[in-house]
Amino acid sequence: MTERNPVAANSSSLDSDFSNQQWSFELSDYLSFDDIDWQQIDLTTDQSFVYQANEVSDESNIEWSSNHTRDTNNIHMSGGVNIWKKEVKKRVAFKTMTEIEVLDDGYRWRKYGKKMVKNSPNPRNYYRCSVEGCPVKKRVERDNDDSRYVITTYEGMHTHPTSS
């Protein structure tokens, strides 16, 4: 977790040259899920139920593109996964207070695993983007010590437009 570089947030910059940028950290350095510094990112709702955890202490370095809206039954998430260069392994986690397990984030996902993690009564679910060849994965699990929250962790960047 030594060196981090800024990255553009808008998806239109996906083809920019990121070749000099590297991230030398692992998720576990930051997201042990014990001592996460969750940051409230959704101030638009009356109840502040969306949080984001990331590896950045210097927030000015990275512009997260995240957009959350809520209708009666769903919480919609967009952005947040469109900010990375293809081969860069970078993860970001969202923590959302909701009864709904799988949030609508504009993509179709195929579940490929489910695990019980130690010291947690809740299972962790593994999803991969349904689009052929797209490397994006996400994990969904309930917060260990506040099960009202769902933690969604994204890894990688989509190689295609939203939906499909």
Add this chain to the structure above:
DNA sequence: CGGTTTTGACCGGCGC
């Protein structure tokens, strides 16, 4: 019939 979920097996890294 095609895509998705389910679920135990499998695998690789790591600590002892």
Add this chain to the structure above:
DNA sequence: GCGCCGGTCAAAACCG
């Protein structure tokens, strides 16, 4: 090594 642990595979079941 060996066993634990987290992540993935894959075959069968499931479902529109």
